Amino acid sequence: TSGSDAAGGIVGKAHYTVTGKEMNIIGCKNTGTINGKYAAGGIVGFSAANVKNCENGGAITMTGTNASAVGGIIGEQTNYGTISGNKNTKDITVNGSANVNVGGIIGWIRYQRSTSYANNMTIAVTNNENSGSISSGNGTGLGTGGIVGLAYNQATVTGNKNTAGKISGGTFAAGIVGGLQKDGGNLDITGLSVRFTVTDNTSTTEVGSITASCTHQFAYNNKPDDSTFALIDNNKNA
Numbered sequence: 001t002s003g004s005d006a007a008g009g010i011v012g013k014a015h016y017t018v019t020g021k022e023m024n025i026i027g028c029k030n031t032g033t034i035n036g037k038y039a040a041g042g043i044v045g046f047s048a049a050n051v052k053n054c055e056n057g058g059a060i061t062m063t064g065t066n067a068s069a070v071g072g073i074i075g076e077q078t079n080y081g082t083i084s085g086n087k088n089t090k091d092i093t094v095n096g097s098a099n100v101n102v103g104g105i106i107g108w109i110r111y112q113r114s115t116s117y118a119n120n121m122t123i124a125v126t127n128n129e130n131s132g133s134i135s136s137g138n139g140t141g142l143g144t145g146g147i148v149g150l151a152y153n154q155a156t157v158t159g160n161k162n163t164a165g166k167i168s169g170g171t172f173a174a175g176i177v178g179g180l181q182k183d184g185g186n187l188d189i190t191g192l193s194v195r196f197t198v199t200d201n202t203s204t205t206e207v208g209s210i211t212a213s214c215t216h217q218f219a220y221n222n223k224p225d226d227s228t229f230a231l232i233d234n235n236k237n238a
Contacts, residue, residue, distance in 0.1 A: 006045030006075060007036035009058055014049040017080055017119040023049035034060045038068050039075030039107070042088060047074050048117060053085040060092050067097035069107035071149070072130060076108045079117040079187070087129045095137040098170065101149035102141060103178065104130025104162060109151040111187035122189050123151075127159045136169040144169030144212060145178035145219075146203055152183045154195040157219070161202045166209040173212035175203025177219040180230050196221075196230040 006012045009030025014023050030042045039045045042056025046069075056072045069076035072088025088104050101108035105128045111120065125148060136144045143150025146162030150172065162175050172179030180196050198219045207217055214220050223229040 005037060006039040007034050008041045008044040008075070009034055009056060011044040013046045014044055015046050015078060016116050017048050019118040025049050025051045026053055028054045030056045030058045032058045034058060036062055036075065038066060039070070041071045041073055041075040041107070042090070043073045045075045047077050048080045048119070050082045051086060052082070055087045057089050059090060062094050062097065062100070065097050067094060067100040069149070070094050070100060070102045071107040072104045072132060073128070074106045076110065077106050077123055079111050080119045080121050080123065082124045082126070083128065084124070084126045085128065089131050091132040093135045094141070098140050099142050100136050100140070101143040101178070102134055102136040102169070103145045103147055103149035104132055104134050104164060105147045105160070107149045108143070109148060109155050110183070111153055111189070113187050120187060120189060122154045122156055122192070124156045125160065129161045131163045133165045134167045139170050141169040142171050143178035144173040146175045146205060147201070148177040150179045150181060151177055151196065152181055152186045154189050154192055156197045157201065158197065159200050163204045165205070167205055169212040171212060172214050172220045172222070173210050174216040174220045175205045175210060175218050176201045179214070179220050179222055181222045182229060193228065194231045195228060198230070198232045
C-alpha cells in the first residue's frame, strides 16, 4: 500500500467524527508493506476510530522529509478513540524526518481544535503488544516508543506490553511512551486532574538499548515539575 498523504494496511484515513457516532476497526490483519508520506500505520494511517484486536506483521516505510507519524498499528490517533488488544510484530525503521513520531502501536497522539472533530475524549491505549524494534532514524525523530511515540496533552496508557530489542530516536525515547508533552496548539480536554496515566505496563527493553537525547524505561515526562501533567506509576519490568 502506498499513499501520497496517509497510508494504512486496511484504512488510509478514518478521522472525521460525528456527534454521538463512532468508527470501529476491529479484527483486521496486515502483512503487506505500507509506504506513506505523512502518516503511516500497519492498520490505519490517520485515525479517530476505535481500533481493536488488529495485528500487523508488514513493513512500514516513509518517503520524503515531511513524515510526521508512523505506528505498527496507527500512524496518528487524533481527538478520540480506544486502542486495545492490538499487536505489532514487525521492526519499524523510519529515516529522513527530524520531527517524526514512531511507536510500536501508535506514532503520535494529538487533539486538534478543528470543528471537524465533533467527538473528543482522552485517548485510551490499553492491552496492546509490540515485539518489533522501533527506530526513528540515525539520531533523528521527536518521539520514539515501544507502544506510543509521542502523546500531546492527555492520554491513558495501561496494561500494554513491549518486548522490543531496541528503541532508538533523536529527542525522546522510552519503552512505553517516548514522550509526554504539553502543546498549546492542541485541544485540552477539560476537567482533568491528571493529564496522563501511564500504569501497569510491561517493557523488557533494557535501558541501555533505549537511545535518544532524553530517555526513560517507561515514559519520558517533558514537564516533571507539573503535578497535573503526568502520572507514571506501577510500571512493571518483567
